[in-house]
Amino acid sequence: MRRLQPQLLIVLTSITVVIIAFIAALETIANEHLSAFRQHHALEIQQIDDAIAMSNNRTAAMRVALADQAAKDTAYEVITNPTAAYTTIDSSTCNISKMHDDPASTLVLVNKKHCLQPLTYAPDELVTVYGALLTSDAAKAFAQLYEAARAAGQPITVTSSYRSFQDQVVTYQYWVGVSGYDGADTYSARPGYSEHQTGLAVDLASPDGCVLSCFGATSQYTWLQANAATYGFIQRYHSGDEATTGYSAEEWHYRYVGREVALDMKDKGIDTLEEYWNLPGGYY
Ligand SMILES: [Zn+2]
Numbered sequence: 001m002r003r004l005q006p007q008l009l010i011v012l013t014s015i016t017v018v019i020i021a022f023i024a025a026l027e028t029i030a031n032e033h034l035s036a037f038r039q040h041h042a043l044e045i046q047q048i049d050d051a052i053a054m055s056n057n058r059t060a061a062m063r064v065a066l067a068d069q070a071a072k073d074t075a076y077e078v079i080t081n082p083t084a085a086y087t088t089i090d091s092s093t094c095n096i097s098k099m100h101d102d103p104a105s106t107l108v109l110v111n112k113k114h115c116l117q118p119l120t121y122a123p124d125e126l127v128t129v130y131g132a133l134l135t136s137d138a139a140k141a142f143a144q145l146y147e148a149a150r151a152a153g154q155p156i157t158v159t160s161s162y163r164s165f166q167d168q169v170v171t172y173q174y175w176v177g178v179s180g181y182d183g184a185d186t187y188s189a190r191p192g193y194s195e196h197q198t199g200l201a202v203d204l205a206s207p208d209g210c211v212l213s214c215f216g217a218t219s220q221y222t223w224l225q226a227n228a229a230t231y232g233f234i235q236r237y238h239s240g241d242e243a244t245t246g247y248s249a250e251e252w253h254y255r256y257v258g259r260e261v262a263l264d265m266k267d268k269g270i271d272t273l274e275e276y277w278n279l280p281g282g283y284y
Contacts, residue, residue: 075284086119112246119192120165123199131158135199138256145231154223160203163196200256216251229262
């Protein structure tokens with residue numbers, strides 16, 4: 001190949017420099033025009049941006065409404081045929097946030113808008129401690145809570161802990177028999193929607209037999225209010241939070257969430273997991 005003459009090189013370089021300068025000038029002019037156009041049409045552009053934002057919001061709201069309706073339909077299917085529900089239902093439809101949805105995590109959220117996935121979930125390992133059947137983490141913490149309560153002269157007893165999907169079918173059907181679907185739904189979870197199915201929940205009473213709503217007036221209850229969080233437990237359903245949790249107050253129902261979360265909720269004065277994680281609750 002022939003080598004380029006030095007003169008030719010100079011000419012080519014000059015042409016290149018001129019082209020680059022020309023492009024830069026064009027770009028500046030284009031930018032000036034664009035910014036003038038934007039200024040001139042600022043109002044129209046703003047209106048178009050607003051219309052796009054409104055349409056996006058509407059789409060998002062529609063998605064939420066569709067997810068909510070799908071969750072309601074699924075929850076309804078559970079009560080129409082609970083024993084077969086898990087064979088026909090895709091439980092991802094009834095867990096609408098897709099957050100805090102790992103049933104094996106102590107940070108799982110279970111409420112009327114967050115079913116267990118799968119609906120028939122059962123923990124791999126359950127341990128019995130002082131009459132409570134719980135996951136090993138929850139059982140370890142519960143043993144400490146139980147012993148601390150006893151040492152403080154406030155002994156507690158266990159009335160219920162882990163319940164399987166099938167147990168909950170029986171429990172829920174029983175309460176439906178007592179007060180119908182609407183009544184049962186205010187205090188009994190549908191199968192696949194109970195915290196008791198996670199192995200993280202325990203119902204407590206006083207040894208003298210003060211169970212359920214009677215428990216709220218006991219000294220044991222007062223002691224738990226002050227000390228449960230230290231052991232990683234929270235009272236899950238408070239009076240005044242019915243619209244948030246979807247349940248009437250249950251002074252006897254404690255949920256293991258771990259010490260860190262329980263103490264943080266107490267520090268911040270937050271009663272419910274729904275508010276703490278900013279996730280939806282309330283009715284099905
Ligand atoms: Zn309970």
